[in-house]
Amino acid sequence: MHIDLYVALAGLVVGFTVGLTGMGGGALMTPILVLLFKVQPLAAVSSDLVAAMVMKPVGGGVHMRRGTVNWELVRWLCAGSIPGAFSGVLVLNHLGNGQQVQDRLKIVLGAALLVASASIVAKSFLQGRQSRADRKQLEKGDGPAPSRSFALKKIPTVVIGAAGGLVVGMTSVGSGSLIIVALLLLYPMLTSRQLVGTDLVQAIPLVASAALGHILFGDFKLDLTASVLLGSIPGVYFGAKLSARAPDGVIRPALVFVLLASGLKLLNLGTAQLGIVLLAFVLVGLPVWGAIDAAGRPQRHWVEAGLSRRLWVGVQAAGALFGVGFGMAVAYFVSARPKLGAVSAPPPRLEVPAPV
Numbered sequence: 001m002h003i004d005l006y007v008a009l010a011g012l013v014v015g016f017t018v019g020l021t022g023m024g025g026g027a028l029m030t031p032i033l034v035l036l037f038k039v040q041p042l043a044a045v046s047s048d049l050v051a052a053m054v055m056k057p058v059g060g061g062v063h064m065r066r067g068t069v070n071w072e073l074v075r076w077l078c079a080g081s082i083p084g085a086f087s088g089v090l091v092l093n094h095l096g097n098g099q100q101v102q103d104r105l106k107i108v109l110g111a112a113l114l115v116a117s118a119s120i121v122a123k124s125f126l127q128g129r130q131s132r133a134d135r136k137q138l139e140k141g142d143g144p145a146p147s148r149s150f151a152l153k154k155i156p157t158v159v160i161g162a163a164g165g166l167v168v169g170m171t172s173v174g175s176g177s178l179i180i181v182a183l184l185l186l187y188p189m190l191t192s193r194q195l196v197g198t199d200l201v202q203a204i205p206l207v208a209s210a211a212l213g214h215i216l217f218g219d220f221k222l223d224l225t226a227s228v229l230l231g232s233i234p235g236v237y238f239g240a241k242l243s244a245r246a247p248d249g250v251i252r253p254a255l256v257f258v259l260l261a262s263g264l265k266l267l268n269l270g271t272a273q274l275g276i277v278l279l280a281f282v283l284v285g286l287p288v289w290g291a292i293d294a295a296g297r298p299q300r301h302w303v304e305a306g307l308s309r310r311l312w313v314g315v316q317a318a319g320a321l322f323g324v325g326f327g328m329a330v331a332y333f334v335s336a337r338p339k340l341g342a343v344s345a346p347p348p349r350l351e352v353p354a355p356v
Contacts, residue, residue, distance in 0.1 A: 001222060001223050001226060002223045003223065003226060003227050003230060004037075004223070004224070004227040005227075006037070007033070007037060007224065007227035007228060007231070008227045008228070008230040008231035009231055010029070010032050010033075010036070010037070010228075010231065011029065011051075011227065011228040011229065011230065011231030011232035011235065012231035012232065012234065012235040013231075013235065014028045014029045014032065014231075014232060014235065015055075015231060015232030015233065015234070015235025015236040015237075015239060016235040016236070016238055016239040017235075017239060017255075018055075018232075018235070018236055018239060025048070025051075025052060025055070025232065026045075026048050026049070026052060026168070026171070026172035026173045026174070026175070027112075027113060027116045027173045027177055027259055028255075028258070028259075029044075029048045029051075029172075029228060029232075030044045030045055030048045030109065030171070030172050030173065031109070031113060031262035031263075031265075031266060033047070033048065033224070033228075034106065034109070034266065035262060035265060035266070039224065040102050040219065041102050041105040041106050041109060042092065042101065042102060042105055042218055042219040043218075043219040043220075043221050043224065044172075044224075045105070045109070045170070045171060045172045045214065045218065046211075046214035046215070046218035046219050046220040046221070047220060047221050047224040047225040047228060048172045048225075048228065049168075049172045049207060049210045049211040049214050050211045050214065050215065050220055050225045051225050051228040051229050051232060052172065052175075052207045052211070053207050053208050053211040054229060054233075055229075055232060055233070055236060056175075056200065056203050056204045056207050057204055058236065060197075060200040060201040060203070060204050063193075063196065063197030063198075063200055063201060064197075064201065066193075066197070068191075068193040068194050068196070068197035068198075069194070069197045069198055069201045070150070070190065070194055070197075070198045072152055073152065073157065073183075073187070073198050073202075074198055074201050074202045076152065076154055076157040076158055076161070077157055077158075077160065077161035077179070077198075077202040077206075078161060078202055078205050078206065079158050079161060080157070080158035080159060080160065080161030080162030080163075080164075080165060081161035081162065081164055081165035081168075081179075081202065081205070081206040081209070082161075082165065082205055082206060082209045083162070083165070083209075084161060084162035084163065084164070084165025084166040084168075084169065085165035085166070085168050085169040085206050085207070085209040085210035085213065086165075086169060086209045086210070086212070086213045087165075087166060087169065088165065088166045088167065088168065088169020088170040088171075088210060088213070089169045089170070089210065089213030089214055089216075089217050089218060090213070090217065091166070091169070091170060092105065092169075092170055092217075092218070093217055105170070105171075106266045106267075106268075107266070107267060107268075108170055108171055109171045109173070109263075109266050110262075110263045110264070110265070110266030110267035111263070111267070112167055112170075112171040112173040112174065112263075113173060113259045113260075113262050113263030113266065114259070114260065114263040114264070114267075115178060116173055116174070116177045116178060116259050116263075117255075117256045117259035117260045117263065119177045119178050119181040120177065120252055120255055120256050120259070121256060121289070122181050122184075123177075123180065123181050123184060124252055125292075126181070126184045126185070126188075149189070150187070150189055150190065153186060153187075156186055157186070160179060160182045160183070160186065161179070161202070161206075164178055164179040164182070164206070165206050165209070165210070168206060168207065168210050169209075169210040169213060169214075172210070175199075175203040175206055175207055179199055179202075179203075180195055180196070180199040183195055183198070183199060253285075253286055253289060253333070256285075257278070257281065257282070260277075260278070260281060261274065261278055264277060264278075282326055283320075283323040283324075283325070283326050284320050284323065284325075286325075286326055286329040286330070286333075287316040287317070287319050287320035287325030287326060287328060287329040288316075288317070288320045289329070290312075290316045290325075290328070290329040290332045290333060290337075291312075291313050291316040291317040291320065291325075293332075293337070294309060294312045294313045294316065294332060294336075294337075295309070295313045297309065297340055297344070298344075301340050301343050301344045302340070304343040305336075305339040305340050305342070305343045306339075307336055307339065307340070312328075312332055312336055315328045316328050316329055316332060
């Protein structure tokens, strides 16, 4: 068996990113294999899914032990995702033969990456809105907002599982990005930990079903999978160890940029056109994101941090209009946003000694 050390190094970087951010590895590893290592798309998807089948139980096991898994939701998601994932492989087999199916799979994979990049933005917005609502409730002095009781929506849950499974089976993308965004919209009463834990656990049988389909009908290559696992296993471990100190405000925009670039390249966008689109995204998208994030933060936090909300929102918004807000956006995410995060963090609880 031949181990490709360069693929293992790529797996190390992707695994580290997955451990650091919690996003699915398929959205990064598969396009890297296709675009950088010139692996045929079907082989890249097949090998990446089999590697993910080995990695998924690691994160899922942590949440099982912590009790942050909604098992009722997992069961109904799996009712749609397991057959959906296997069906995704069968759909691939009907796209054509030889180079024809490889070309068509590149288009499908590129579209999936564009959706995944949009899902990261949506996830950030939804989670930020929920956390701001919780902070406002605490600032009123009424204690935490009363939690809404969980009510399972069986049919929409099965549909989410089936649609997500179909995409994962065809592209290896979606188990860690697309499905969790749909769950955020459908079940806003669940905490972030419950959403992540539930998504990770339901992804275990989902990815296993997709991997089995690719072993039987895809283009699974043991050497390629072993090379990916050699790097990704330690990468995930070290990334998870550092996740508490991850500069989330910088990492997420960078991931959106990488996924957007990979998706457009897989869609056969020319180099010049790709450069123009990415330049526009950087000059306009990042300051818009920064202005929205800054505008949503309470005025009290700005005062405590010694910063001006009007200045940071206005400069980024105006800069985005004229294509010159990139520098201020970087300064906001690197400098101002961490300061705001520090003052918005809840104070540590004091341990009161028990009376003797």
